[in-house]
Amino acid sequence: MTLIRVEDLSVQYGKITVLRDVSLSIEAGEILTVVGPNGSGKTSLLRAIIGSVTPAKGTIIFKPGIKVGYVPQRLNIERTLPMTVKRFLSLTHRLDERTCIDALERAGVSRVLESQMSGLSGGQFQRVLLAKALLGEPEVLILDEATQGLDQPGSAKFYQQIERVRSETGCAVLMISHDLHVVMSASDHVICLNGHICCSGPPASVVSAPEYQDLFGTGSYGTFALYGHRHDHTHDEHTPEVGENHKC
Numbered sequence: 001m002t003l004i005r006v007e008d009l010s011v012q013y014g015k016i017t018v019l020r021d022v023s024l025s026i027e028a029g030e031i032l033t034v035v036g037p038n039g040s041g042k043t044s045l046l047r048a049i050i051g052s053v054t055p056a057k058g059t060i061i062f063k064p065g066i067k068v069g070y071v072p073q074r075l076n077i078e079r080t081l082p083m084t085v086k087r088f089l090s091l092t093h094r095l096d097e098r099t100c101i102d103a104l105e106r107a108g109v110s111r112v113l114e115s116q117m118s119g120l121s122g123g124q125f126q127r128v129l130l131a132k133a134l135l136g137e138p139e140v141l142i143l144d145e146a147t148q149g150l151d152q153p154g155s156a157k158f159y160q161q162i163e164r165v166r167s168e169t170g171c172a173v174l175m176i177s178h179d180l181h182v183v184m185s186a187s188d189h190v191i192c193l194n195g196h197i198c199c200s201g202p203p204a205s206v207v208s209a210p211e212y213q214d215l216f217g218t219g220s221y222g223t224f225a226l227y228g229h230r231h232d233h234t235h236d237e238h239t240p241e242v243g244e245n246h247k248c
Helices: 042-050 085-089 097-107 122-134 152-169 180-184 203-207 210-216 220-227
Strands: 002-013 016-027 031-035 057-062 068-071 140-144 172-176 189-193 197-201
Touching: 002 042, 016 031, 016 042, 016 172, 016 189, 016 197, 031 042, 031 152, 031 180, 042 140, 042 172, 068 122, 085 097, 085 122, 097 122, 097 152, 122 140, 122 152, 140 152, 152 172, 180 203, 189 203, 189 210, 197 203, 197 210, 203 210
Parallel strands: 031 172, 031 189, 068 140, 140 172
Antiparallel strands: 002 016, 002 057, 189 197
16 A cells, blocks of 8 residues: 655755655555765755645645654754653653653664653654654654764664564554664665665665766675664555656
């Protein structure tokens, strides 16, 4: 089942076009990852999908009644402001303690309920943001470079947690990341973006595509192979496939 479909999307800031003619779909239960160099339009794509940027052209079609959870790239909280994790999770809705704990357990940080937000490590902070996104039981979880600032082991653990969330809840995941090798191992489908879709497909196909290697080098495949693994779900409804778009 298609949860979100993006058709011929273009995004402009003033006279500058940052995305052009991007089409993709997010299928139920899959992990779709968007990669690309800095300035490639990754964040603009997500912002268009969540409605914080108005496309210059194109359409975004949602499954009726869909629930979407969003984990931002960063969230600035005043370090001197006393706020527990429990209070943070309850800012928009009054929640009982059990609901908060359940969300934190699903995000992999069950013991921080009474901790101060300002005292969390980087990894714990991002997992609390993940827990907040999961409170609404989303059908699609959207992550905008959610591991920025974490080291590679921390990033790997975070993405492993995302895989567990997908397995436990069945939600689809759309994420962008700069952690190319780690994040691809957690993906069913990868889109390489550089203002437009350069190539797309299963991770192993994308890293061996000339368009991808032009951007990230030919050494990417060997490193990816260290992390890669087989997935239970395969999806081939995405367009375009590897090599069908203009070169990056």
